[in-house]
Amino acid sequence: xxxxxxxxxxxxxNFAEAMREGFSEYSAKDIRxxxxxxxxxxxxxxxxxxYDIYAPFSFSLAPAETIKIPTGIRVKMxxxxxxxxxxxxxxxxxxxxxxxxxxxxxxxxxxxxxxxGHIFIKMTNATNEGKTIEIAQGSGFAxxxxxxxxITVDDEVSDVRNGGLGSTTK
Numbered sequence: 001x002x003x004x005x006x007x008x009x010x011x012x013x014n015f016a017e018a019m020r021e022g023f024s025e026y027s028a029k030d031i032r033x034x035x036x037x038x039x040x041x042x043x044x045x046x047x048x049x050x051y052d053i054y055a056p057f058s059f060s061l062a063p064a065e066t067i068k069i070p071t072g073i074r075v076k077m078x079x080x081x082x083x084x085x086x087x088x089x090x091x092x093x094x095x096x097x098x099x100x101x102x103x104x105x106x107x108x109x110x111x112x113x114x115x116x117g118h119i120f121i122k123m124t125n126a127t128n129e130g131k132t133i134e135i136a137q138g139s140g141f142a143x144x145x146x147x148x149x150x151i152t153v154d155d156e157v158s159d160v161r162n163g164g165l166g167s168t169t170k
Contacts, residue, residue, distance in 0.1 A: 004146055005077035007040040007051075010116045018070035018118060026057075038072040039138060050143030052088070053121065061125035061133045066100065069141075074117035077108045077146065085121060085144045095133045096126045099142070106144070114162055 009015070012035050019031045026034070034057050041051035056072050075083050085104030091097040100122040111117035121142050125133050135141045 002148075004081045004148075005075050005083065007073055007075050009035070009038055009040070009072055010074050010118045014116050014118055015070060015072045018120070022068055022070065023057075034137075035072060037137065040073060041075075041144060044140075050086070050145050052140035053085070053119075053142040053144060055135045055137055055139050055141045058137045059135050061097070061123070061135075063125055063127045063130055063132065066122065066124040068120055068122040071119045071121060073119050074111055075106060075119070075144075076111045076117075079108050080148055080150070081108055082106065082147050082149055083144045084147055085119075085142055087123060088140050088143055091133065091141060095131050096128065097133055097141075098124050098126045100124055104144075109160065 012032070015035050015038075016028070016031045019026055019034070038056050039054040041053050043049075043051055053071060053073070056069065059067055059069070061067055077083060083106035085099065085106065086092075087097045087099055104119075104121065106117075106119060123142070125131075127133075
């Protein structure tokens with residue numbers, strides 16, 4: 001088994017800024033307490049491919065609702081690897097929880113971005129059965145898998161990233 005990455009928390013200031021942007025109902029004290037409880041991703045069993053990503057705070061999603069979660073985590077990984085994100089299988093199966101971009105792609109150079117490589121996960125409850133999803137703080141709601149990738153023989157890219165979503169096509 002190759003060991004290609006390490007998870008870290010983003011800085012407390014980075015996390016607080018992200019929380020203030022999307023979750024104004026939380027006080028500065030609440031945000032500090034949430035930050036302290038952030039759990040780094042882990043595999044559940046020796047045979048698990050996915051690293052469970054845990055909810056930094058409790059949330060519920062009614063049918064057709066969307067939420068953008070600042071996870072408070074980032075990942076440093078070797079070049080030629082990508083961290084792919086998906087909903088937890090059980091949540092997708094039971095509730096039709098879906099990621100808005102279908103599969104999240106965290107590139108190896110995202111870690112050094114201006115936003116510290118902060119991983120956000122945007123999900124929608126796409127239920128056809130009228131079910132509301134309740135996710136408790138510290139519960140796994142998404143999972144990520146490391147995949148190795150290749151490039152073409154004539155690839156000569158030398159640009160570097162400095163941002164998050166859409167930053168490589170600007």
